[in-house]
Amino acid sequence: MSNFIHSEKPIRIERGEGAYLYDTDGTEYLDCGASYACTPLGHDHPAVNEAVHDQVDRLTFVQASYPVDARDRAFDALAAAAPEGLENVWLCNSGTEANEAALKFARSATGRSKIVATMQGFHGRTMGALATTWNNDYRDPFEPLIGDVEFVPYGDSEALAEAVDDETAAVIVEPIQGEGGINVPTDGYLAAARECTEDAGAALVFDEVQTGMGRTGTLWASQQAGVVPDVLTTAKGLANGLPAGTALCADWIADDHGPHNATFSGGPVVSAAVDATVSTLVEEEVPSNAGAVGEYLRAGLDAAIGDDVREIRGEGLMIGIEVKRGANRALRDLALDSNLLALPAGRSVVRLLPPLVLDEDDADEVVDALSNVLGGES
Known part of the structure; x- marks a missing residue:
């Protein structure tokens, strides 16, 4: 092997x-790390196990054009748990796919191309998400990546405001940086990101792939700053160990999302795990x-x-x-x-x-x- x-x-x-x-x-x-933040309910959780086993016995897979109860329940659970205004749900298989979708959605909805990302940030390893990931060790073997990406120091509100202009499609930022070193931003930083993107007509994307699903003490880390983005992505803990990701979008993003999709988006078995995980996280506080x-x-x-x-x-x-x-x-x-x-x-x-x-x-x-x-x- x-x-x-x-x-x-x-x-x-x-x-x-x-x-x-x-x-x-x-x-x-x-x-404290072997499961990479992917099992917020712990290993062998009965609610997730029961949901997955029941769904496997009923239906393993059918593509997302055909409605199935498990997917509807996952959509409902996520829409109910989403920050207000982000009830449009797109399911995928991983955090990098969720971020890839978020960047594409932002470009489609704004008609612009420039992306502003942060130094020490990590957003995934597919070609688009990788272009917004700071560390050259991840990037260099795969250059050239997509262009029109500008990096600014994490936590520096003034540098961020200077970088965001009328050519900016999106700012993508982690509410707390994970891979970059567990870096917590200064007070007011996320609010400043919200203000400058609104002024410029750009989308604000919060990458909560690692911080979401209750990791920081609230369901979404951005709740602690009282800031709602235009797109919120999450993944790791979303299905308690099964591969799942999501992009939660504001109406103006969802209304002009472009022709993006994925074969395994919202598969029944994974959807059952998403529903069980999110519902249990919320109900059991x-x-x-x-x-x-x-x-x-x-x-x-x-x-x-x-x-x-x-x-x-x-x-x-x-x-x-x-x-x-x-x-x-x-x-x-x-x-x-x-x-x-x-x-x-x-x-x-x-x-x-x-x-x-x-x-x-x-x-x-x-x-x-x-x-x-x-x-x-x-």
Whole structure:
């Protein structure tokens, strides 16, 4: 067997339950990144499992021109959960597809081509979304990408306002940067983005692929700023581990979206998982748990290792720990010595993205593991 895309970890995962994963030897690992923020309800969640199994028994797939109940329920759940004014739902298979659609929709609706994106931003790996992704390590092997993209410093309202003009189709921005290092913007930044795009007649696109689905303590991170974009994209946690993404659009975007579509848009099985995931997140107030446990976890980390690392930042259960040495060594030690699986965010940030069902006992376990690995770091 040859896997030429992913560098495989020395842990073969066999099953999961709640916030934990188990390898083929039965060893238990606390999942703070192995599922890449894709299982907000935790592993093996009964509501999602039941919905998926029931749908597989009924109908696996039919393309989206034919109405099916599972897709209708997913649309209804998302429209009800969407920020006011973004009830137009387009389903797809991933975050990069959602962002690709958002950029195309914005160009079609405005008749313009210029896209403004941010330094350290990450929006996906397809050719359009990649053009708005900052890191040259992702971009260089695939140049030339689509043109007419301008990058501005993240969190700099003045630089953003200067870049947005009457040729701008869209500004795309993460309410909190994920891959770029768990960077939280300055107060008022998202509101400033809303103001300058409205003044220019451009679309504001919030990439909530990672911050959405309750990750930061509210269903959408942008809710905390009180700002509604023209397009909101999300994916990772949307179907609790099944491949799904969505673009939630304002009427003026949806009315002139152009001829964009995808074969697997809103497949019945994935739609059933989307409906079960979104409904459960809302009904069980899971985002509130993420906010409370995230605050508890950050306080514990600050007390245990705050003096040993450069910074601890984030919101809810989206946490970045900027270390004084390379993140990869810390991640290896966490996995092999403390049975905690986490992620890097750039070269020096350990990123924690656990299931949102994490409780305070689990958070204490995270603190102990990170204290063992990072305490006294030099």
